[in-house]
Structure formats: C-alpha cells, structure tokens
Amino acid sequence: MHRNFRFGVVGESIRSGAELAATARRAEELGYDVLTLRDHFVAEPFGDQLAPMLALASAASATSALRLGTMVLSNDFRHPVMLAKEAATLDHLSGGRFELGLGAGWLREEYEAAGMPFDRPGARVGRLAESLQILRGLLGGEKTSFTGEHYAIDGLTVFPRPERRPPLVVGAGSRRMLGIAGRYADTVGILPRALPEGTISDEVSERLPDTIARKVDWVREAAGNRDVELSMMVTPTFGPDPLRAAAKVAVTRGWGTSSTELVLGMPSQFVGPPEHVADQMLARRDRFGFTYYQVPDAAMEAFAPVIPLLAS
Numbered sequence: 001m002h003r004n005f006r007f008g009v010v011g012e013s014i015r016s017g018a019e020l021a022a023t024a025r026r027a028e029e030l031g032y033d034v035l036t037l038r039d040h041f042v043a044e045p046f047g048d049q050l051a052p053m054l055a056l057a058s059a060a061s062a063t064s065a066l067r068l069g070t071m072v073l074s075n076d077f078r079h080p081v082m083l084a085k086e087a088a089t090l091d092h093l094s095g096g097r098f099e100l101g102l103g104a105g106w107l108r109e110e111y112e113a114a115g116m117p118f119d120r121p122g123a124r125v126g127r128l129a130e131s132l133q134i135l136r137g138l139l140g141g142e143k144t145s146f147t148g149e150h151y152a153i154d155g156l157t158v159f160p161r162p163e164r165r166p167p168l169v170v171g172a173g174s175r176r177m178l179g180i181a182g183r184y185a186d187t188v189g190i191l192p193r194a195l196p197e198g199t200i201s202d203e204v205s206e207r208l209p210d211t212i213a214r215k216v217d218w219v220r221e222a223a224g225n226r227d228v229e230l231s232m233m234v235t236p237t238f239g240p241d242p243l244r245a246a247a248k249v250a251v252t253r254g255w256g257t258s259s260t261e262l263v264l265g266m267p268s269q270f271v272g273p274p275e276h277v278a279d280q281m282l283a284r285r286d287r288f289g290f291t292y293y294q295v296p297d298a299a300m301e302a303f304a305p306v307i308p309l310l311a312s
Contacts, residue, residue: 002285003229005310007303008034008294010071010233012046017058020050023297024059028066030304031311035059036071036101036294042110053086060094069099071233071294072171072189076105076116076124080131080151084138084158091139092160099187100135101169104128104177106194121196125176126150132168132184140165169231173206178215182222187229187292190215204255204262209287212267216288231292234268238302242272278309 009027014020014037027035037052056068068090073083083100091098104124105111111118130148137144138158146153170181173193181188192206205211219228239245246263249271250256255263263269267284270277284290295303 003227003291005281005285006033006229006292007307008032008036008069008071008292009297009300010294011035011037011297012049013297014050014055015048020055020059021062023300024062024066027297027300028063030300031307032066032300032304034067034069034099034294035063036069036099039070039073039077040107040110042107042113044109045107053090056098057090057093060090060097065097067097067099068094069169070101072101072103072169074105074110075102075128075131076111080134081138081153081156083131084135087135087139087166088158088160088162091162091166096163096166099167099169100139101171101187101189102128102131102135103171104194106200108197121174121194123150125174125180128170128177129180129184132170132180135168136165136184139168172219173201173215175218178218179222182219182226182228185228187231188219189231189233190219190290191233202253204259207266207268208262209265209267212288229292230288230290231294232268232290233294233296234270235296235299236270236277236303236306238273238277239271240273242276245271274305274309277303277306281306281310 009032011023014023024035037055038046038049039052040049052070059068087100108118127150130151134146134153139162141161143155143157144153145155167186169187170185171189171191172178172181173191192201195201237245237249247257247260249263249269250259267288270280
C-alpha cells in the first residue's frame with residue numbers, strides 16, 4: 001500500500017514579510033502541502049534567510065491549510081529544550097500544522113563566522129541523535145528525563161502540549177545519519193552526504209539509483225516496523241524533450257554531456273514535460289518509496305502542473 005504524494009515549497013529566496021505572505025498564499029493556492037524554510041545566518045549558499053521559526057508563525061497567519069516546516073534547522077544552533085518550547089508554541093499557533101525538520105549542521109564557514117566550534121562529524125551527529133530523543137519525548141507530551149553524553153534533562157514537560165506530536169523530519173546522507181533518521185524521524189530526506197570539511201558532496205555517484213536504493217535500505221533497516229515517509233528535494237528541468245533537458249542538467253551541474261543518460265536515471269532529477277515528470281515520480285515511488293518532494297520557490301509555478309497529475 002503506497003503513501004499518497006505530498007509536495008512542498010522551500011522558500012529560499014524570501015527576503016521580506018510581504019514576500020513570505022505572498023509565497024505562502026500562492027503555494028496554498030497551487031495545491032502544495034507544505035512551505036519550508038531554511039536555517040542559515042550567512043548569505044551563502046542560498047542568500048539571506050529570515051529566522052525560520054518566527055517567519056513560519058507569520059506564514060501560519062497568512063494561510064489556513066498549508067503545513068509549515070523547517071528544512072532543516074541546525075541542531076547546534078538551539079538547545080533541544082528551547083527548540084521543543086518554540087516548536088510546541090508554533091504548532092499551537094498554526095493549529096497543528098508544524099513539521100520540525102532537524103539536521104546535524106554542516107556548513108563550516110557559518111559556524112566559524114559566528115564563533116561557534118565546528119566539532120568533528122561524530123560529535124555533531126551524536127548531539128542530533130540525543131536531541132531527537134528529547135524532542136520526541138517533550139513534543140509527545142511526556143514528562144521527559146534524559147541523560148546522555150551531550151544533554152541531561154530532568155523531568156521536564158513542554159507547554160503548550162501538542163494535541164499530537166508534530167512530525168519530525170531529518171535530512172541525512174551518511175550511513176550513521178540515515179540510521180538515526182530511520183530510528184527517530186517520521187520523515188527522512190535522502191541527501192548527498194555531507195563532507196567532513198563542511199560542504200555537501202557533488203559527486204555523481206552520490207546521486208545514482210544504486211546509491212539511493214542503499215540509503216533507503218539503511219533507513220528502513222533502522223526504522224524496523226515503523227512506516228517512515230521518504231522525501232527528496234528536487235529542482236525539475238522542464239521541456240518537451242526529456243533527453244535534451246537531461247543534457248542541460250548534466251552541463252549545468254558540471255558533469256558533462258556524457259552524463260546525460262545518468263541524469264535521466266537519477267532519483268533526484270526530473271526532466272521533460274509535466275506528464276513525464278509525474279510518470280517518473282510514480283515509477284520512483286514503486287522502486288524507492290519516495291512520496292514527498294520539495295521544490296525551491298523559484299520552481300514553484302513551473303512545477304505546479306505536476307501536482308494535479310498525482311493527486312490521489
């Protein structure tokens with residue numbers, strides 16, 4: 001039994017309150033399910049960003065059904081108790097529409113610009129694993145105690161208590177991260193792996209079907225009998241000819257035209273007319289299980305015709 005498709009917009013080019021409200025309303029009009037915001041305080045790599053939790057509270061008041069999420073918060077920027085308080089409040093103010101996306105943090109230059117220690121990957125990932133356990137307890141309405149290597153919580157509860165725990169979303173690319181996401185998250189975003197030096201891998205191999213299938217297997221193995229939603233961020237390339245659109249992607253990404261056939265098979269690449277993109281999404285749901293796709297706000301209008309083709 002397949003999950004229904006969901007579609008999100010990543011509001012990465014929003015720079016003002018007016019743009020935020022307009023994008024949120026337009027996303028809702030076009031049939032998107034979720035608006036997500038990134039979490040950066042340096043201009044690279046996506047341009048300047050509004051603070052996500054505050055901005056999403058504002059977007060909630062401009063919409064009625066659109067879900068609101070973070071894609072993703074850096075765990076190191078907020079203590080999990082403070083984050084649980086903000087998440088519970090935002091979930092309450094939005095009428096239960098909030099989805100909490102969290103990652104281990106990866107952009108070294110951002111940490112350094114803020115004077116924050118950029119610890120080795122194992123420490124950052126270990127903190128994230130502990131945070132997720134604390135957040136599951138607090139946002140699940142439980143009186144939470146936790147003692148770990150990084151955090152110690154003694155009998156706390158969160159107010160306002162969520163009517164149902166907001167979904168936890170984790171973006172992950174490495175085996176350990178994918179295992180943690182499979183154990184604790186409700187939605188797992190499959191990503192290229194983050195590199196120890198503080199960037200994201202641009203290797204073609206990280207995007208090939210066998211690599212993605214292996215990553216999905218690691219998530220499912222860790223999830224056990226829990227039903228985890230699989231997600232991916234994509235930037236479709238539309239055009240009447242899928243082959244020509246794929247060649248354009250291969251050249252733009254610096255992989256060369258010889259990689260055109262590889263691009264056609266990449267689970268993160270969707271090329272051609274909307275009908276072809278919808279067919280690709282159905283095929284990849286069957287093969288890998290992906291049902292939640294997010295597109296950047298710059299592609300929001302162009303991608304919209306795909307949504308009714310996949311509406312359940």
